[in-house]
Amino acid sequence: MVFYGFLQEPTVGAAVACIASSDTGVAAVVLGTVVGGTWLALPCVFVWHVCVRHSPLPLATIPTRRVRSTQLRWERVGRMLEWLCAEREEWVAAVGGATGNAAARLVKVRFGALFEAFRGGTHWYFAVDVLLGALTGVVIGAAESVDSADACAAAVWGTSCVLAIAALSVVLCVVLRPHVVRCELLVAVCVSALAVVAAGLQLAGEMSASAAVSLAASVLALLPFVARLAWRACKLEPSARRHVVxxxxxxxxxxxxxxxxxxxxxxxxxxxxxxxxxxxxxxxxxxxxxxxxxxxxxxxxxx
Structure with a gap:
């Protein structure tokens, strides 16, 4: 879903531009409909499975234990990375017994990649991310599909809509705090806030500054991956400790x-x-x- 989230906005925007543009032919409209419909149908299926078919979710979260000092290569750096990158909660079976464990294992294996990054009670937040990305793509595609005579007006209302969507994302992240990893939560808030700033600068006519802020947001979005690698390198696996002894x-x-x-x-x-x-x-x-x-x-x- 990570790569899907990166590609969702430009893919949906291109599909909407192909459908809504008056200069495209029948083939472009059909292609945009097929690509856009397929791209949006996949998350809808996942949302139905997680939020409807398996509701209530047979999984619940419990607080994770603190990593021991013997499990860290470097104590000080490890504690900082633990605060940033360690998962605060983990998903376990909500009901004991063979039946409950089997149902929890089935849902976690099939759909765990969708909601394991979020805290208990906010497992549905992956649908919010998909919805916000789809709305942004639709707005950008619709703004790009207008005629050249209305391009200035389309740029204004398109940028305003993107600013509003980014501001909504900031509010949701701050209020709900859905992410189970602090680094991902901080990065999500910062990236959305930078998107608001970039849209505001673009409305003010500061195109160079807006491009610089957008570039900074793109680079910042990669920080969780780097931090996760550093956290994994800082931890000692159980097999490593046994070999050391x-x-x-x-x-x-x-x-x-x-x-x-x-x-x-x-x-x-x-x-x-x-x-x-x-x-x-x-x-x-x-x-x-x-x-x-x-x-x-x-x-x-x-x-």
Whole structure:
């Protein structure tokens, strides 16, 4: 759904422009109808499944536990990243028993990607995101489809509508606070606020400033992905801690030659990576990339 959210607004806008423009032919109208209808039908199906068919949701949220100090590579940075990137709640079965667990597992496996990013009681907020994105695309497409004689008026009312939608998004995020991760909530509020500022600057005729603010909003929208990678690199997996303990107890039994060989391997592979003949090259490359990211963050934190 992340990539769907990025592509929804331009796709719906292009479809509406193809349908509403007076310069397009029958083929463009048919194409816009098919693409726009298909693009909007998918979230409608998901909304029906989550909010209608499986209502009330057989899942509920509980507060997550704080990460232990032994699970963090760096204590201070880890606590800051935990406050920003750790999930405050997790979804579990609302009703115990075999039947309740089976229903909860079914919904979570099939539709968990839609609502797991939101807190309990606001699992439907993914539909609000889809609706706001679709409205923005419709407004932009309708404004772009007008004749050149009415282009100035269309730009004014189109930008005003976009400003109103962005302001509504800010209000909903601040009032409901639906996101389970603080970083995602802060970024959602900031991006919507920057969209309001960009629209206001565009109405004031400051096109260069509006473009700069829009660019800043686009870059800021990528921050949750970077923060999530940093949080994953800061956490120690259970297998990593077991390997660390095992290596500490067995290091005294190794020969100097074996110890030097292991030290050379550790520069390439992470400590929690167990090399076996059955591992394909893709796992080896992924492990090397994870270790490089960890070393980079380690250097930054030490400075």
């Amino acid at each position: 095992g290596d500490a107890t067995s290091s005294a039994k190794r020969t100097p030659h074996a110890a030097s060989a292991d030290a050379s391997v550790l520069h390439v592979l992470p400590s929690n990576f167990l090399v076996t003949p059955a591992r394909p090259a893709a796992f080896l490359a992924a492990a090397q990339q994870e270790e490089m990211l960890r070393l980079l963050l380690d250097c930054i934190c030490r400075r």
